[in-house]
Amino acid sequence: MAIDNLKDLEKVLALKEEEKNWKEEGPSLSMLISDNVLSLIDPDDPDDPIRRQFVPTCYENVSSEESIDPLKEVEHSALSRLIHRYHNRAALLVTARCFAYCRHCFRRRFTSKDEGKITENEIVQAADYLRKHGEIREVLLTGGDMFTLTDSEIDFLLSRLKAAREDIIFRLCTRAFVSNPDRFTPSLMAVIRKHMHGAPFLLMCQFNHPRELNEKAVSAVSRFIDMGIPAFNQAVLLEGVNDSADILEELSYSLLYNRIKPYYLFQGDLVDGTAHLRCSVRKGLEIEKELRKRVSGVAMPQYTMDLPDGGGKIILTENYVLGLENGRWQIKSPFQGKREYPEKELI
Numbered sequence: 001m002a003i004d005n006l007k008d009l010e011k012v013l014a015l016k017e018e019e020k021n022w023k024e025e026g027p028s029l030s031m032l033i034s035d036n037v038l039s040l041i042d043p044d045d046p047d048d049p050i051r052r053q054f055v056p057t058c059y060e061n062v063s064s065e066e067s068i069d070p071l072k073e074v075e076h077s078a079l080s081r082l083i084h085r086y087h088n089r090a091a092l093l094v095t096a097r098c099f100a101y102c103r104h105c106f107r108r109r110f111t112s113k114d115e116g117k118i119t120e121n122e123i124v125q126a127a128d129y130l131r132k133h134g135e136i137r138e139v140l141l142t143g144g145d146m147f148t149l150t151d152s153e154i155d156f157l158l159s160r161l162k163a164a165r166e167d168i169i170f171r172l173c174t175r176a177f178v179s180n181p182d183r184f185t186p187s188l189m190a191v192i193r194k195h196m197h198g199a200p201f202l203l204m205c206q207f208n209h210p211r212e213l214n215e216k217a218v219s220a221v222s223r224f225i226d227m228g229i230p231a232f233n234q235a236v237l238l239e240g241v242n243d244s245a246d247i248l249e250e251l252s253y254s255l256l257y258n259r260i261k262p263y264y265l266f267q268g269d270l271v272d273g274t275a276h277l278r279c280s281v282r283k284g285l286e287i288e289k290e291l292r293k294r295v296s297g298v299a300m301p302q303y304t305m306d307l308p309d310g311g312g313k314i315i316l317t318e319n320y321v322l323g324l325e326n327g328r329w330q331i332k333s334p335f336q337g338k339r340e341y342p343e344k345e346l347i
């Protein structure tokens, strides 16, 4: 049984003071710790990296230079659940529910809140919007976690969206491989398979620590990959969870061995109540530089920031290009010293 209150949590984990003092108030995110998440937590380690991601603490009750919607997603919403911030892609928030709530969730203005799941009417409206906006080539099905919807709800959703635009690449975004890997039943996989016509699906996972990639999770992801759906990982850089090149190197190779491409490594957004989980950008850049030396190109995620005030995503990386001097680019080598590369002469 998933745990949704401190009293029940205390029965299975010896709580630290900061955990006991968490208050569910204001813009806070509900507590929900699924059985699978609980099984991943080492109860003898008070600093367990999985525990840090799912057990709330009183540090969430503090807010400073933050907001509840730093990415201005509400402003960029074309419909109540459809965010159309980039010209050619959009995100559809199909539900506010997840199987477990991550304490670093950047969408806590919405996640776990009352909006619940998308109605059939809203699905019809979203399909209509996509039909009218031919410029949209990719749609993220997200939330919340889309796989908290029932098989028949997912069937209805995909039927309507595919009927509107078979040419759109739909990204199936989920954290359920960690929060509820049993969800990926043969009947759910049959629903997905039924809608694999037209443009491909892409699977977008969130694994933040190598220990999350256990046998159950890997086997569930492989059901998608074996069906021909490529898998990508979007991790979040989290203090005390994965803020080291060693852990991220292990994460990257665990992903790659299991055919999942490390795609993004997100810098934490400036969301209320998540400051204690954010890593400093200075440290993030150092980790990025070190990781780039250690892993191959395919194993390297892009360290990415979603700019405050809805400025869009940018890649954060060590600056190797120093400038153009006398027609020659001055470029720092990641190994040692500097190199020059001539600018092409325009004739």
Ligand SMILES: *Cc1c(COP(=O)(O)O)cnc(C)c1O
Binding pocket: 083, 084, 085, 086, 089, 090, 091, 140, 313
């Ligand atoms: C991140 C994001 C996307 C997808 O962006 P990619 O960089 O292509 O992964 C689309 N819509 C919204 C609102 C997003 O935040």
Ligand code: SF4
Binding pocket: 097, 098, 100, 101, 102, 103, 104, 105, 106, 107, 111, 143, 144, 145, 174, 175
């Ligand atoms: S699974 Fe995603 S939407 Fe749900 S709580 Fe975690 S980060 Fe937020």
